[in-house]
Each structure stands twice: as C-alpha cells, then as structure tokens.
Amino acid sequence: MLVLKLIQSPIKTLHSEGTPGQVAAGIALGSILGLTPLLNLHNAVVFALIVVLNVSFPAAMLGWALFVPVGFLFDPAFDTIGRALLLGTPALRPLWTTLDNAAVAPLTNFNNTVVLGSLVCSLVFWLPLFFAARRGVVRYRATVADRIRHSRLYRAVAASKLYTVYRLFRPEP
C-alpha cells in the first residue's frame, strides 16, 4: 500500500498536474540528487531549489528515484572525469586551490573525484534532460495518458489519501 502511495503522486503529475515544463524541471533537478552522492552540501541547495521553485516536486522525486541507479552505474566514469578535472587539468588547479582554501566550499566535497565528476555531468546534462523530459511528458499526455487514466491500477493509486499531502507541493498554475 505504501508503495502505491509513493508512486501515486508522480503518476498523477504525469497526467494532469503542472505544465510539461514544471514536470521536466522537477525531473532534471531530481536527477542531480540521484546522480551525485546524496549526503553532500550541494544537494541541500538542490533540494531547497526543488521546494522553493515552482517545479513539480513529485517529478523531482521521480527524477531522483530514476537516476539513483544511473548514478551507481556511471560512478566509474564520474570518478575518471573528476580525476581528470582535479588532477589532470593544470589550468584548473588555481581554481581548486582557491576553493579548497575558501570558507564553506570544502564542505561541499567538491574535491572528491566522484562528487565533482557526477556534479559536472549532471549540470552538463541538465538542459538536455529538461528538454527531453518536457517533450516526453507532452507526448505521453497526448498518446497513452488516457488509457492509463482509465486503468484499474491508476484508479487504485489515485484514490490514496497521500493525495492530500501531495497537494501541498502541487505545482501552482
């Protein structure tokens, strides 16, 4: 039942709540949480953005859930990229040195190869992901959404009480 409730709000979001842009922005921001190691300071900022900006919160949670396994999968690549940026690019060394000796910045763990590599990748792919997600939501709503909405599973999910909590973070028109 709990699982059903957890997936209720993203499904509803895909169907009617919020514009495709709000949903796509939520998914793209949530992907940063999923792609980068979670317990880092930059993710607190990303979480605050998800809450404060008028993006779809459930979509952000959906993006997070979707991209956690992707993050695990691509960790070796993130490690390599981070290593190349931190150690293999002398031109960037003054920047890292300044950041490493500045206040607060070292607390973000930017100097960890996996954190930096995954953060850079998630930022680079943020815009492509946003546009792809927006296009995907539009096409979804135009094609299979009606059939899903009338399915028994969807009706069971939509009837959950979690919907009340979800309304708090529902994208505003």
Add this chain to the structure above:
Amino acid sequence: MRVALFRWKAIGPLLLVGVVGVGSWLVFADRIAKATAQAVGTTLVGARVEIDRLHLDLPHGRVELRGLTVASPFEALENLLQADALVADIDPLPLLEKKVVIDRLAATGLRFGTPRLTDGRTGGRSDGVMGQVTRWGEQLQVPALALPTGTINIDRLDPGQLNTPRAAAALAARADSARLTWEAGLRGLDVTATVDTAKHLAERLRGAKATDVRLLGDARRALEQVKRAQERVLGLERSVAAGAAALQGGVAGLADAKQRDYALARGLLKLPGLDAPDIGAALFGPAAVDRFQRALYWVQLGRRYMPPGLLPRATPGPSRARRAGMTVRFPRAHVEPAFLLRTAELSVELGAGGAAPRTYAARLSDVTTDPTLHGRPATASASAPGFRLGAVLDHVRATPRDTVAASLVGVALPPLRLPSLPLRIEPGSGTVALSFALQGDQVRARWTMQSDRVRWVRDSGAAASATGDVIWRVVSAIATLEVSASLTGSLTHPRLGVSSNVDRAIADRLRALLGAELAAAERRVRAQVDSLVDGQVAPVLAQVEALGGDVTGRLGGQRAQLDDARKALEQRLRELTRLPGVRLP
C-alpha cells in the same frame, strides 16, 4: 498561461526542514564526530581506534574525548595506547574550511601496551604501509641458525650455479680470440722475406767495390726495411705481452671465481659461519628487525600523512555506498594547514619493573599534515627518571629527515625466543634503547638491550641433541645480556649487524664442538666443487700458458733473425765505408 517562478507557500516547510536539520545536528553531532574520529583514526593508524564518549563544544572551541583506545597495528591482543581523557582547544573558524587547528591538547592517563580482548588490527600484513614495511623487513635476510644434530648434511650442488665454469669458458674464448689476432699479426710481419733480402745483399756486398753506389743504396734500403721490421716485431711483442698479462688476470679471476664457488658450496651446509656476528644475527636478528620495522612503520606513516611540499594530495575518499573515489587536497602557501596540532601535553603512566605505574609528562608540538605550510618540524619529547624520548619529524624541506630516539632504564623487558634453539630468554628488568634516523632514503638505526639478571628457560618439549645440550650449558651460565643491533644503508639496500655477549660465548663453544666436523664438511664441499670445476679449468689454463709461450717463442726467433741480418748488413757497410779516401754518397 504564465507560471509563477517561486512557490512561496513552501518556504515555511523548507524552514521547518532546516530547523529539523539543525536540531538533528545538535542531537547527533557528538555521535557523528565520534564515528568520524574513529573512522579517520582507524585509517591513519591501521588499527582500530575506539572512543567511549566525544563531546563537541563548538561555542567554546573545545572537544573532549573520554576513554580513547588505540589498538596496536602489530600485536593482535594488545593496545598501542589508552587514554582516560583528551581535551582539545580548537580554533572554530578553520572548521568552515574543513580544517582542524588544535591550539592545545591535554591528554591524561596515557598507558601503553595494555592488553585487549579482540584483535584490533584492521589491515593485513601485506596492505598499505604495513605491507611496505613487512616487505622491507623480509629483504633483511636474517640467517637461520641450524644446529647440527649429528653429521652435517650437504645439499646437492647444482653445477649451473657455479661461477668458475662460466669464467673458464669466457677465458677460453678470450684466449682463442687473442691467438687468432696474434697469428694474423705474425703473418703480417713477413720477416722471412726481409731477412732473405738482407742476407742476399750482405753476400753481394762481400765482393763489392765501395764505388758501387747502386749496390750501397740497395743495402741501405734493405737495412731500413730490417729496422722497420724490428719495430713491428717489437710492437707485436708489446701487444702480446699486454694480452698475455690480461689472460693471466683472467686466470687469477678463475681463482677468485673458485673461491666464490667454495663459499656457495659452504652455504649448502645450512650453517652460518662460526663467527659471532653471524650467530648474533641468527639469534637476535628477528627481534632487532621487528623493532626497526615498528620504528619504520611510524616514520613511513608520518611521511604518508605529513608529506613535504605543496603539491595536490590525493587520498581515498570516504567510505559510502557509492564509489569512494579520491579526495584531493590543494594546499596553498600562507594559509592554515588542513590539520595542525600546535602543542599537546601528555600525562603518561609507565610501570617500572612491575612496580606501581608512575606518571610522567610528555610533549608534542607542531604536528601537521602540511609541514611546508607550517614551516616547523613536528617534535615529541619526554623526560623522566630512567626514561627519555625525543623525536623530530622534519618534513619542511623536500628531503624529509626523521629522527627518533628513546631509552628506558629499569623497565620490564619482554621475553625473547631464540630462533632455531629450544631456549627462551627472560631478561627481567633492564635497559632498552632505540634510535632511528631516516634522511631521505638513508637509514641509520641502533637497538640495544641490556639486562643484569637474565633467566634462561629451556623448552621442555624440544628434542635433545648434543649440540643443544652444549649450548644450554653455555648460555645458562650467562647472567647478563647485552645485545646491540645496527641498521645502515639505504631503505632499498639495508645492512643489518647484530652482536651480543651470548653469541660470542656460543661461537666459542660451537667452534670447539663443531670445528673439526665443520672443517671436514667444508673439505667435502670443496672437493665437490673441485671435481666439477677442475676438468673445465685445466684445459683453459694449459691453453693460456701454451699460447703465451708459443707466440713469444716465435716472435723471439723472428727477432733473432732480424738482428742477425741487421748485424751482417751493418758490418758489410762499415767495412766498405772504412776504405781510405772513399766517401759514401
């Protein structure tokens, strides 16, 4: 439709989340800091670090630890140290830069070498710094003392390991090459034609007139040819002499190679020589190597975590479900180091010979992860009656210099098991001192141990042997123990030297007991070497000898012919030029 950018009604819940986060930090900060300190300490030391309680008092810049236990990275059921309490005055501002600057640390109730119930070692003997130090210790090659129980066995001698046959083959090849060269030189001299021409002209001069200018000219040219031929012969003689000397050097090299083969064969006896240093190394070498390994372990840890210079430093990232990666630090000049302990005052409890422990004061200063930034070497010192400790880890410059010296008087010395002997020494109370200096790659270390009341314990389960009985009679009469071990050279090629009063006594007795048998065994292995080597060496020696004599003899004959021809020609020419009134053109 225009969509609002911000969701203002979510500010409240966000602030609530923030407050919950701060509240959680206040509740769990001590636990998080304790877990972090334990994890970092365990990684640094290579053994489990346990803390009973840790309290962060950031508003007052203070951290308190109670019940610190650091397991030994060397011994399974022993702690390196335990401390009742540590209080650190920290500078809060550098914490924002993820730096820890401790202005003053006070530690009380420090105890060393206390027992523990579980194995606190976290890494294997082959991991990290411990692995490096273990491999380093293995290259020191302490000889094994194998006491003979009857006849001395000799392992089979592998002819392929012998040096002499290889040297003989090389010498034979050189002799062949020299022979070919010299014969070519002899053929090139063409002495016979020159001598024949000279003799022919000398005959013609016999009945010639002094006015036969043409004949006289031919005679003079022939004389010049003879002189040049003599010079060529002389040059070849010098070359042959030098070559023969080189071949004789090769012959001497064969003798050296044979001596090396004798030594190799002696090694098959599996006995160190009956010299005291060999026996000392066999008896006390493992104990000395163990002490030097421990000192090197701490010095190498210091070099790993306190490296000189300001280059970026990569260390393994934090342990987590995701990949750890590497965390890279970027030190910068004129800023605080990532970690700095300015001063630490330690209250150390030491037991002296089983007596109640006494409390001594020790001091640490300038311990930092960035010595080049800090500009001062890390130092440690402690001084008390019967106890002295001093250490300087100078990593300020490019070449690190580490020096540690410690001595303890009247301390209970641990028992020592003597390898290969069914004996154990219980030194009781005595003096132990260790000095260890490592400058760059060059090591100079010394370990000494003295005791006036040694107790010898014989292994009851060991099989009795005549030699073992003799050694037991020798050592059981020794009441004092003086061991001295030194280590010199580079870390890659260290040299270990060990001596003690025990090994000298044992050496004397072993020499008397085993001298005759060992000499016979040595004769047998020498004969074995001779049988394998002589058959290959003798023809080469004969070849070298014959070659020198043959070429020298042939050269001598040619030189004599040239001398005779030259004398005859000069004689005829003088006779012709002695005629009165005649001037040669």
